[in-house]
Every structure is written in C-alpha cells, then in structure tokens.
Amino acid sequence: MRDKQILLALRSAKQHQGGKWEFPGGKVEPSESVQQALLRELHEEIGINVTASCALMQLEYHYPEKTVQLDVWLVSEFTGEPQGREGQPLRWVSVAELGDITFPDANQPIVQRIVQQFGV
Template sequence: MPQLHVAVGVILRKQQVLLALRSSKQHQGGKWEFPGGKIEPGETVAAALKRELQEELAITVTQAEPFMLLQHTYPERQVTLDIWLVTAFSGTPAGLEGQPLQWVNIADLADIQFPDANQPIVTKLQQDIGLLV
C-alpha cells in the first residue's frame, strides 16, 4: 500500500483558518483541506511546509510550530500528516494551482466537508480555540 508523508499547514488569522479546495481529479477531491504537500526525500518537515505553501499559496511562512502528527489509512493508501500551526506569514494567500481558498471561522469548521484524515485536526482546533488566539 502506498504511503505518503505530508506537511500540513494550519494557517491561522485571528479566529480563522485558511482552507483550500482539493481538485476533483485528486484523491478525496472536492473536499476542503488544510494546505500542504508531500515531503521530498531528505527534506525536513519545516522546509517542506515552507516550500509547499510558497508553491501553492504564494506565502512565505515566518513562524510555525508543530501541532500534531496523524496517521490515517484509506483503502488505497496510508498517509502520515505532520501538521504545523502557521501563526505568521508574509504575502497574500492565492490559489496558484487554481484551487479556491477560503478563510473559515474555527467555530464553523464542523460544517465543512474534509477528507477523513483531517477530522482529528478539526476536533483539536475546536478544543484548543481559546489557546490559539
């Protein structure tokens, strides 16, 4: 079974988080996700996170910290999500790969359709909401 190690950015702005819509051609397509991407061989998670967010969103991460580590098994692949809170960045987020973006209130995340692997992130964000701002 294929295994993917992914750097994920939970990009915070006050009580909001930035989400990107997965392309319908992608695994779990048509669902909203926390932006990020695959970690290349020999690359640190922090370096992968900065690279992916620059490539996908045109932002430069200036402050980030580890948030949680998740493993999830889908029928066709296993993913390890290395999730970081991005608390400061420069630039204005834009969907450089054509993906729609939206800022969503953390309190409203339960109303959004996420890939199954993202559900624990939503739960932890909502539990920690008072601590994050």
C-alpha cells in the first residue's frame, strides 16, 4: 500500500481464475517462512525489496477444484519501482476502487478487510 493505493497484478489467462486482478505474491517454499516467501516472491514477481510489512489476515478458501490457504500481508514500505517481471500488467488503485475490480473468488474476503480497515 502506498498513499492509500493498492498495487494489483493481472493473472495470466492460463492460470486458475485467470484474467482477474490479484494482490501480488506467491507460494511459500517448504524451506522458508511466510516472511521469507513474501520478500522473495515480491522481488521475483514485481522487482521490489520489502522494507516494512505487517500481517493483515489468513484465510482458507475452497474452490470446487482445489483449496487455497492465503497468508495476506500489507506492505507499507519498499524500495524499487514495481514492474511486471513476468509480463503481467500492474496497476495502482485506490481503496474505493477495489469494489469495482474483478478478483479471484478467494480474494473477496481480502478486499472486504481492506475496505473495512482503510475505508473508502
């Protein structure tokens, strides 16, 4: 989050829930902590180095074809300029705009929490 703006990335059409906007991040590898995964994934995916973050929420979401567990962190400070290192478009949006954006189903509780916590 930067100046009440949230960075979003567009999922590839080939991915599960593809063609929808998501919060950047990725999977935790077996040998790393959630915080280590956050740093690694955001550096690999969008080219930033996280310098301040805090836990926002955890959730488990059941799709018909699979279950995902999300550990969501709010990044408040970073160095570098975000760029889609995997070819994915990025965009900054205001908290007020989140309700107008199409997210993967599992991200809806995250959107609700952000809107509740940071207002519109």
